Amino acid sequence: MKMKIRVGIVGCGSIAKFRHAPEYHENPNVEIEGFYDHNVERAEALAKIYGGKVYSDYLDLIQDKTIDAISDCSTNETHHIVTSAALKNNKSVLCEKPMTTTVENANMILETKKNSKGILMIDHNQRLTSAHIRAKAILKSGELGKVITFTTTFGHKGPEYWGADKSKNTWFFNKNRSVLGVTGDLGIHKVDLLRFLLEDEIVEVSAMAGSLNKRNANNDLIDVPDNMVCLLRTEKGNIGTAAFSWSYYGDEDNSTKIYCEKGTMMIYDNPDYQIVINKMGKEKICYELEQIQSNDNQTSTGVIDEFIDAIISNREPVVTGEDGIMALKIVEAAMLAAETNQTIKIDLR
Ligand SMILES: NC(=O)c1ccc[n+]([C@@H]2O[C@H](COP(=O)([O-])OP(=O)(O)OC[C@H]3O[C@@H](n4cnc5c(N)ncnc54)[C@H](O)[C@@H]3O)[C@@H](O)[C@H]2O)c1
CATH class of the missing domain: 3.40.50.720 (NAD(P)-binding Rossmann-like Domain)
Known part of the structure; x- marks a missing residue:
């Protein structure tokens, strides 16, 4: 047994x-x-x-x-x-x-x-969705040529609709507890995903962030960002954008678009097809895979199975502590970039 x-x-x-x-x-x-x-x-x-x-x-x-x-x-x-x-x-x-x-x-x-x-695993569950796994394999196969630019976003209507405390008192809005606001909540998923998909490091970031919409229990705007837009440069020299939001008051947006030499790849951008590849407008390939988990659609993330298998097999899990720290470095740099209105270089060591 x-x-x-x-x-x-x-x-x-x-x-x-x-x-x-x-x-x-x-x-x-x-x-x-x-x-x-x-x-x-x-x-x-x-x-x-x-x-x-x-x-x-x-x-x-x-x-x-x-x-x-x-x-x-x-x-x-x-x-x-x-x-x-x-x-x-x-x-x-x-x-x-x-x-x-x-x-x-x-x-x-x-x-x-x-x-x-x-063993230590960090729950960057986006690495384990079927579309992200397939997208990585497609990029790796070279069929789209090299990546040139990318854009990614993660936004929903806010953590006060998700957390155990469904009110304006939620810890997600408290600077001492959430610290990083939407950037640490949603942005960190996407910067980790970019590292995973592109097999590249993010080395520079500039950003604008704001508390544009969410109010705390005193009805003051919260003191962590509820929206952020970033410009990112990678070690291989690609540039792209990333947007994170707690004020997308409609469907969640968890999409990533990758623009390559021979075509484009849209991930979680179409309600029916989780990946859509378009090769120069001449050939379109649509992949029907599992929908990504959302706050309103909880399917298995695969995270627990990966964690348990890593323990049993005594191997490193798919997301290590080192990955967790790299994602955090990018998020910290983005916060600093937004605060100081500067482009921040990220220490890869
Ligand atoms: N991987 C994902 O997609 C994902 C999604 C949502 C939340 N999260 C993360 O999960 C963590 C929890 O978020 P949540 O949405 O469940 O929040 P939540 O507010 O619903 O629940 C947090 C719970 O932790 C308890 N708690 C806080 N500090 C504790 C401590 N030191 N010891 C014991 N209990 C403690 C609180 O009482 C509360 O019941 C956060 O770090 C959040 O960023 C990850």
């Missing part, structure tokens, strides 16, 4: 409820051991559905010898604390994105990981 990986979840809000817990439950190699949340009712609600204990402190869960792996689904400002503590206790960790709110804190996690027996 195959070994079961015994899992605990820290943070029992929306991402745990809609993705981590159900996907662990579906994985035949997982035993869910328990849950912890500052808000005990949220932990109890998940334990009621999936079984397992409700812990009264995150350290009790993390130090529990019966647990092999944890999902860190806590809020952004505590990832470095929870994830580092778990790695220190030799647990494998699936840490939600953004890995942390600062590169400094992400480095702290990587330092801890050096002496840990656990």
